[in-house]
Amino acid sequence: MNFDEILRLEDFEPLARDAMEAGAFDYYxxxxxxxxxxxxxxxxxGRRRLRPRVLVDxxxxxxxxxxxxxxxxxxxxxxxxxxxKLAHPEGELAVARAAAAAGVLMxxxxxxxxxxxxxxxxxxxxxxxxxxxxxxxxxxxxxxxRAAAAGYGAVxxxxxxxxxxxxxxxxxxxxxxxxxxxxxxxxxxSGDQDLLGYFTHEIDAxxxxxxxxxxxxxxxxxxxxxxxxxxxxxxxxxxxxxAAVVVSNHGxxxxxxxxxxxxVLEEVVDAAGGDLEVYLDGGVRRGTDxxxxxxxxxxxxxxxxxxxxxxxxxGEAGVARAIELIRVELDNAMALLGVxxxxxxxxxxxx
Numbered sequence: 556m557n558f559d560e561i562l563r564l565e566d567f568e569p570l571a572r573d574a575m576e577a578g579a580f581d582y583y584x585x586x587x588x589x590x591x592x593x594x595x596x597x598x599x600x601g602r603r604r605l606r607p608r609v610l611v612d613x614x615x616x617x618x619x620x621x622x623x624x625x626x627x628x629x630x631x632x633x634x635x636x637x638x639x640k641l642a643h644p645e646g647e648l649a650v651a652r653a654a655a656a657a658g659v660l661m662x663x664x665x666x667x668x669x670x671x672x673x674x675x676x677x678x679x680x681x682x683x684x685x686x687x688x689x690x691x692x693x694x695x696x697x698x699x700x701r702a703a704a705a706g707y708g709a710v711x712x713x714x715x716x717x718x719x720x721x722x723x724x725x726x727x728x729x730x731x732x733x734x735x736x737x738x739x740x741x742x743x744x745s746g747d748q749d750l751l752g753y754f755t756h757e758i759d760a761x762x763x764x765x766x767x768x769x770x771x772x773x774x775x776x777x778x779x780x781x782x783x784x785x786x787x788x789x790x791x792x793x794x795x796x797x798a799a800v801v802v803s804n805h806g807x808x809x810x811x812x813x814x815x816x817x818x819v820l821e822e823v824v825d826a827a828g829g830d831l832e833v834y835l836d837g838g839v840r841r842g843t844d845x846x847x848x849x850x851x852x853x854x855x856x857x858x859x860x861x862x863x864x865x866x867x868x869x870g871e872a873g874v875a876r877a878i879e880l881i882r883v884e885l886d887n888a889m890a891l892l893g894v895x896x897x898x899x900x901x902x903x904x905x906x
Contacts, residue, residue: 556869558876564840567864567877571642574867578730579641583863585724586807592815593807596838599815603847604906608893616886620897622855623777623798623832625681625708628658630855630897631845631881633862634806634836635685635711635781640668640736642867648677650866653874655680657882662711662857665698670739675705683709683779686770687716687754688762696773698740703774711801712770715782717760720809767795781836782809784819786826793830799854800827803836806859817848824852842884849897850905 561567572580586593618629633654639646646668654661655678663674665687675682684702689695699710771778777798783789784804792800802816802823816837824833835848836857848856858881865877894900 558869558872561876561880564861564865564877564880567861567868567873570868571864571866575642578725578728580867581724581728582638582641582730583636583860585722586811587720587722587809588811590807591812592804592810595815596804596807596817597840598838599817600838600840600844600847603817605843605846605850605892606904606906607891608904611893611895613890613893613895615895616889617896618882618885618889620855622660622681622834623709623779625660626658627660627681627855629845629882629885630849630853631839631878631885632660632834632855632857633662633878634857634859635662635664635713636859636863637664637666638668638732638736638738639863639866641732642863643870645870646736646866647674649871650862650874651675651677651680651682653871653878654678654682656875657878659878660855663702663707665740666738668736668739671698671702671707672705673739675707682707683711684776685711685713685781687713687757688759688766688770689757690759692759692769694741694757695770699770699773699776701740703776707776709777709779709798710770710774711779711781712767713781713805714762715784715803715805715809716754716758717762718758719754720805720811722808764791764795767792767797771796779834783823784814784816786822789823789826789831789833793827797831799832799834801834801836801857802853803857806837817844817851820848820851820853839881842881842886842888845881845885846888846892846900847905849900850902852902 620630660681664685684707779799780792780797781801783800832854835853865873
């Protein structure tokens with residue numbers, strides 16, 4: 556396929572729908588309950604207006620930044636998402652290669668189709684490991700120590716899934732995970748074939764902030780808390796030794812009718828007060844969305860569904876095109892905003 560004809564990230568979605576099994580596509584695209592938060596994540600960016608400055612020398616644009624000291628080519632990372640083999644046989648391996656070639660950070664998920672070691676071996680780009688706390692704490696400890704040994708740069712604890720959200724699309728489709736796409740880091744002993752069963756039987760609903768301190772003691776990797784939507788929890792993250800937080804509502808897949816991520820970003824940034832790096836996850840579809848998040852104080856954003864659609868449409872080449880599209884849009888938008896580096900984007904650039 557000629558991906559030059561793909562001109563925006565959302566162009567990949569109908570291609571993914573055609574390429575994927577219907578239940579698997581619904582798993583990727585769906586949200587919780589009425590999907591109000593799912594839609595609002597995208598719509599909320601459209602409510603923001605930028606304030607460009609003119610007569611600035613923008614002949615050279617530098618989109619690079621750092622995330623916890625790790626150099627990346629732009630403030631856009633690939634979010635942790637599960638079971639990439641549902642989209643393409645090469646799954647996370649294809650994503651890792653595309654991310655490394657572009658110099659962007661990839662998150663490997665606990666429920667990845669390939670093991671964290673296989674993902675690390677596929678490409679040598681920057682990568683972090685996303686963790687769910689398991690009922691068997693030994694499983695969590697093993698995953699983190701494996702990630703540290705495999706060269707991952709941080710542990711990203713997903714904190715907003717003590718139980719799965721009420722996802723009607725998954726319930727209606729009765730979707731089951733094919734044997735060849737299941738979790739590569741371990742095999743569930745629960746006997747469940749459905750995704751909700753995996754979470755229900757494996758994930759620990761008793762986790763509290765005290766467990767963050769336990770996690771920090773498992774390895775030397777910095778801990779990032781993903782799923783923070785309030786100033787109160789940003790303060791607790793700093794108090795318990797987190798290095799960063801991700802403002803995220805799990806892509807609208809958990810508690811429906813909670814805030815769009817971008818609508819609470821500034822609240823979390825203010826509460827972090829420089830003690831934490833703050834990232835945004837949810838609804839990023841354009842380079843201008845990245846600028847909005849930076850203007851509100853985010854260090855970087857995470858992008859999820861768009862690269863999954865691209866993976867389904869074209870494997871590694873599709874993901875590479877998706878990354879290139881957001882980079883080109885960001886470069887263009889920075890020039891038109893009147894900035895040449897990402898650290899020049901401030902609250903003054905936003906209405």
